[in-house]
Structures are given as structure tokens and as C-alpha cells.
Amino acid sequence: MRTKRVKRIKLLKGEKFMFFLLILFGFIIMPTSWVYTKALLSETSIELERIESKINRQTKTNEALGMQIDELASIDNIQDIASKNGLSYNNSNIKTIND
Numbered sequence: 001m002r003t004k005r006v007k008r009i010k011l012l013k014g015e016k017f018m019f020f021l022l023i024l025f026g027f028i029i030m031p032t033s034w035v036y037t038k039a040l041l042s043e044t045s046i047e048l049e050r051i052e053s054k055i056n057r058q059t060k061t062n063e064a065l066g067m068q069i070d071e072l073a074s075i076d077n078i079q080d081i082a083s084k085n086g087l088s089y090n091n092s093n094i095k096t097i098n099d
Contacts, residue, residue, distance in 0.1 A: 011019070071077065079089045 078094075082089050
């Protein structure tokens with residue numbers, strides 16, 4: 001009975017280097033870049049939340065200031081201030097400025 005000899009395929013230096021690069025890329029570079037990308041995405045998401053919160057606070061402040069402007073610009077308030085300072089209210093002398 002004859003034993004079969006198994007022929008081993010010899011790899012060239014370039015092929016060994018390519019297999020090394022493939023393993024390096026598959027097991028080290030890809031997971032590292034995946035983690036880096038996820039961390040960058042998380043950081044961007046946190047910054048987005050911070051900016052949205054800041055925008056909401058500024059919107060509420062703007063609304064409150066708009067209400068104060070409307071309150072201070074009311075006819076009753078103008079008449080009260082005018083009478084306290086000894087002035088009379090004359091509608092023909094008032095000019096309204098709109099945005």
C-alpha cells in the first residue's frame with residue numbers, strides 16, 4: 001500500500017506579506033476604526049443635544065422678552081408713564097414702528 005504524499009503549496013514572499021496585511025486589516029485595523037467611528041458619532045450626538053438645549057433656552061428667553069415688549073408697549077402702560085411724568089396722551093403724535 002502506498003502512502004499518498006500531500007503536496008504543500010509554497011507561498012511567495014509577496015503572498016505571505018499580503019496574507020499578513022489581510023489579517024492585520026481584518027483583526028486590528030477594522031475593529032479599531034469601527035470603535036473610533038462610534039466614539040466620534042457619540043461625541044457628535046452629545047454636541048448636537050447640547051446645541052439643541054441651548055437653542056430651546058434661547059427660544060424661551062426670546063419669547064419672554066417678546067411678551068415684555070408687548071406689555072411695555074401697550075397703550076395703558078404708555079398712558080400711565082405719560083401721566084406720571086406730567087405729559088398728556090395725544091394719539092396723533094404717536095408713531096408706530098413695526099419690524
